[in-house]
Amino acid sequence: MFPLTGRARARQFDPLVLAFALALTMSLARPAHAQTADGGALELQEAAQLAVSAQPLLNGLQAQNRAAHEAAVAARQLPDPQLKLGVTNLPANTADQFSLSRDFMTMTNIGLMQEFPGTEKRRLRGELSEREAAQLDAEYRMVERSIRRDASLAWLELWRDERLQILTRANLREAEAQQQAVEIALKTGTATQADFLAARQEADRLRDEVAGTEQSIAQARSLLSRWIGAAAERLVCPDLPAMPALPSLDVIQTRVHLHPQRAIADAQAATAQTGADLARTAYRPDWRVEAGFAYRPDFSEMLTLQVGVDLPVFTRDRQDRSLAAALAQKDAAELAIEDARRQLASEAWLNHRQYELLTLRLQNYDQTLLPQSEHRITAALAGWRSGRNALREVLDARQAALEVQMARLDLQRDLIRYFVQLTYLGAYEAGAGENTHE
DSSP states (O other), rough: OOOOHHHHHHHHHHHHHHHHHHHHHHHSSSSSOOOGGGGGBBBBHHHHHHHHHEEEEEEEEHHHHHHHHHHHHHHTOOOOOOOEEEESSSOOOOOOTTTTSSSSSSSEEEEEEEEEOOOOHHHHHHHHHHHHHHHHHHHHHHHHHHHHHHHHHHHHHHHHHHHHHHHHHHHHHHHHHHHHHHHHHHHHHHSHHHHHHHHHHHHHHHHHHHHHHHHHHHHHHHHHHHHHHHGSSSSOOOOOOOOOOOOOOHHHHGGGSSSSSHHHHHHHHHHHHHHHEEEEESSSSOEEEEEEEEEEESSEEEEEEEEEEEEOOOOOOOOHHHHHHHHHHHHHHHHHHHHHHHHHHHHHHHHHHHHHHHHHHHHHHIIIIHHHHHHHHHHHHHHHHTTTTTTHHHHHHHHHHHHHHHHHHHHHHHHHHHHHHHHOOOOOTTTTTTOOOO
């Protein structure tokens, strides 16, 4: 068979191209994901709210907080009095052995002893528990923000995987339509076996990618179920949330100082300061009083009154060491405040800068790269119809377009990631007394 000229090939491909275009149009007209129109689609904000509703981690912190407040009340009280019972001067031998009544010195004793720790010491013990409760309050807010962030990021991964699956399926439908067109052309002698094998290979490759997205979706759904349980089985909303205007870096740097991580560091420093104050009270002795009554059969009863006091005279290896340890803990806690400040400031700068750069990159994709990929497909199809290009160029153009679309999808996901992280840092929360008009 003599090879057809370009013009002759174009004439013979016209019905084929028309059939391919019709199949492609019908495939693109199908709904990409009919179920996403359901009103039950899971939105980002809803996922974050579900994650903190009936959350065991948060409920556990609340229980610890209640425990700390209760312990603070108990720590301020005097110790319980001690009841003492015993026998004194019981004979151990002779005819009076173990007799409670034959020897006049034998007494049956009952008494009460009460310790009196210093008022300042008891106050500081209660204050220490209150400080721990304040730290738990800050940890609660920190964990709540972290859960919202982690659930949002898990939702975002599922959103990306579902959008990628829709995109890959759309390209698969195009590849299948093209394979059908090439198969018809092969039967009419206007396409080669290599063209048919290339079209079939491209369709098979996309089928495998669709299967891969199924795996990714299952994994992402499992990660999301860690936070929201059975609600993770719902389809995610195809639309990303509307993002407010990005505040300036100076505003964000001011707002991150109100982050719970900073509050935790402040609470730890306050706890360490109270611990140091409590260690100083160990130099002051505690007092105790004991009153007793002794019963002697056939003899007069006896009364006892005793007063005891601690003697902190050997302080070098006890009180001094305890105070030094408490002061070292205080220094460490104060240094942790500066570390938290630097960490928050660094994260604020990084996320703000990355958000700005990703916004510019997305604009470049929308204005340049995506239109270019569509133009390339159009040119490759035109060349293939006219016989100037091989089918491989059409397949390569479609694969390149898919890669551009996938890259843009990743950029969208990354942009929302930085939005979620900035929300976690408090970038969109106005502080007390802050001017919100930017």
